[in-house]
Amino acid sequence: MSNLPNLRECTICIIGLGYVGLPLAVEFGSNKKNSINDKKINRKVIGFDINDERVKQINLGKDVTNEVSIEELSKADYFEATSDENMLVDADVFIVTVPTPVDIYKKPDLHFLKEATYLVGKTLKKRKKNLKNCNPVVIYESTVYPGATTEICVPILEKESGLKLNNSFRNLGFYVGYSPERINPGDKDHRLTQITKITSGSNDDSADWINQLYGSIIDAGTFKASSIKVAESAKIIENTQRDINIALINELAMIFHKLEVDSLEVLEAAGTKWNFLPFRPGLVGGHCIGVDPYYLTFKSEQLGYTPELLIAGRKINNKMPEWIVKLLLTEMNNKKVPKKGAKILILGLTFKENCPDTRNSKVFDIINFLADLDMNIFLHDPYVSSLKELPYIEHKLCNEIPFEEDFDAVIACVKHNEYLELDLHDWKLLISNGGIVIDIKSIIPKELDPIRM
Ligand SMILES: NC(=O)c1ccc[n+]([C@@H]2O[C@H](COP(=O)([O-])OP(=O)(O)OC[C@H]3O[C@@H](n4cnc5c(N)ncnc54)[C@H](O)[C@@H]3O)[C@@H](O)[C@H]2O)c1
Structure with a gap:
């Protein structure tokens, strides 16, 4: 049993x-599908976060990440957010969605994951004392390298709880699963329930159970992987594949620039072939594509294989900010624009379009390079109202696009919808007097002769 x-x-x-x-x-807390096999669902959801402020905001109906609307939060009748650890003891299922960044050496930084796992382990021990009528299930959604759930998390859970993985005797065991998340912040077309969810479990019964649990909320359906390691590997290669594809296009963009050919025009022409993939050059920041490949390279190197292509892809994508700054400096030299004090406008600060997430944004690397050259930098992003990452420059953050100013150069970094809505007249206002225009995301009209990546 x-x-x-x-x-x-x-x-x-x-x-x-x-x-x-x-x-x-x-x-889970909305119980939208209110029955399974014609029997009513009556689940309770506790959301736990160590960030008190975040918990307070959520309970007031506010999500600063813009992923959940106030209406959706108000409909989640069975969900309550808390930062009180004692509330966890009532749970039967724990789903861990804490950050998994890299450290300054680009090695996996698992301290959030381990801390969350210690907490679950301690909670399972308290739960055991209460003698519940089922064994708990712990599911990880945080992105990890293949093997981490079993090698890192399970030993912590067993030690802290005194329970054994897959022991089916009541109150003596627990189960583990891994179900990676694939959401794309800011993307309102591919939302949680519309994306197929990979599931897995520590044995056949728990894998089936976890698959059914997610099946009860995911409209797009689930894919039950044969093992936790397969599910972990699938997640990590999705973002690694994207990283490599973008790195290839970034490298091509650098070559095209030397060839004096417009990369977008080349990519559009090549894209008329049925199997040419529609990737575009760009900055690769954030906490997924620019981070996950390091988890795979770490594990691979630990196992004695140095993944040359993955490392090269990371290097190319990491050097794009410097390359863009070099483009700007060359153009300033050509136009004899003095660097010191030059007025530069940066449009877009987040790591991707239409979301407020600035984590690991490569736009910051560009800003830091320019600030080191004593340039006078103005920043604008419709989704960013403060910049704790760059305190020395926060005062340069404009609330509105500064049409009234004259700039020596404008660098368009992020394809926010607000920038796509600008027409030729707006762009002309912004880019006057023959200023230099660098267009990383191909959003500026060609009439203005932008330097495109
Ligand atoms: N954001 C994405 O697009 C995305 C997509 C797929 C997968 N992922 C992965 O999902 C995981 C979470 O990413 P995210 O973007 O939601 O991170 P996030 O930083 O937005 O949220 C993580 C939350 O966990 C909280 N937290 C940290 N330690 C905790 C602990 N011990 N106990 C309770 N709460 C704790 C933080 O306060 C924060 O609110 C990461 O592994 C990430 O790689 C993210």
Whole structure:
């Protein structure tokens, strides 16, 4: 007998209420599909986060990540956010969605994941004392390298709880699963329930159970992987593949620039072939594509294989900010624009379009290069109202696009919808007197002769 929780009536605790955790908590907490096999779902969802401020905002109906609307939050009747660890003891299912960044040496930084796992382990011990009628399930959604759930998390859970993985005797065991998240912040077309969800479990019964649990909220359906390691590997290669594809296009853009040919025109022409992939050059920042490949290179090197292509892709994408600054400096030299004090406008600061996420944004690398050259930098982003990452320059953040100013150069970094809505007249206002225009995302009309990547 497996002693898994009752699918319809379990209490779910989501640990980490960020870009991934909050939409998940709201979806489970809405009980939208209100029955399984014609029997009513009556699940309770506890959202736990160590960030008090975030918890308060969520309980007031506000999501600063813009992933969940106030209406969606208000409909999540069965969900409550808390930063009180004691609330966790009622949970039967724990879903961990905490950050997994890299450290300054680009090695996996698992301290959030380990801390969350210690907390779950300690909670399982308290739960055991309460003698529950099912064995708990701990599911990881945080991106990790293949093997991390079993090698890093399970030993912590076993040690802290005194329970054994897959022991089916009531109150003596627990189960583990891995179900990677694929959401794309800012993208309102591919939302949690519309993306196929990979699931996996530590044995056959738990894998089936976890698959059914997600099946109860994911409209696009689920894909049950054969093992936790397969599910972990699938997630990590999705972003690694994207990183390599963008690196290839970035490298081509550098070559095209030397060839004095417009890369967008080349890519559009090549794109008329049925199997040419429609990638575009750009800055690769954020906490997924620019981070996950390092998890794979770390594990691969640990196992004795140096993944040359993956490392090269990372290097190319990391050097794009410097290359863009060199483009600007060359053009300034050509036009005899003095560097010191030059007025530069940066449009877009986030790591991707239409979302407020500035984590690991490569635009900051560009700004830092320019600031070191004593340039007079103005910043604008419709989604960013303060810049804790760049305190020395925060005062240069404009609330509105500064049409009235004259700039020596404008660098368009992010394809926010607000910039796509500008017409030729608006752009002309902004880019007057023959100023230099660098257009990283091909959003500026060609009439203005932008330097495109
Ligand atoms: N954001 C994305 O687009 C995305 C997509 C797929 C996968 N992922 C992965 O999902 C994971 C979470 O990413 P995110 O973007 O949601 O991160 P996030 O930073 O937006 O949110 C993480 C939350 O976890 C909280 N937290 C940290 N330690 C905690 C702990 N011990 N207990 C409770 N809460 C804790 C933080 O306060 C924060 O609110 C990462 O592994 C990431 O790589 C993210």
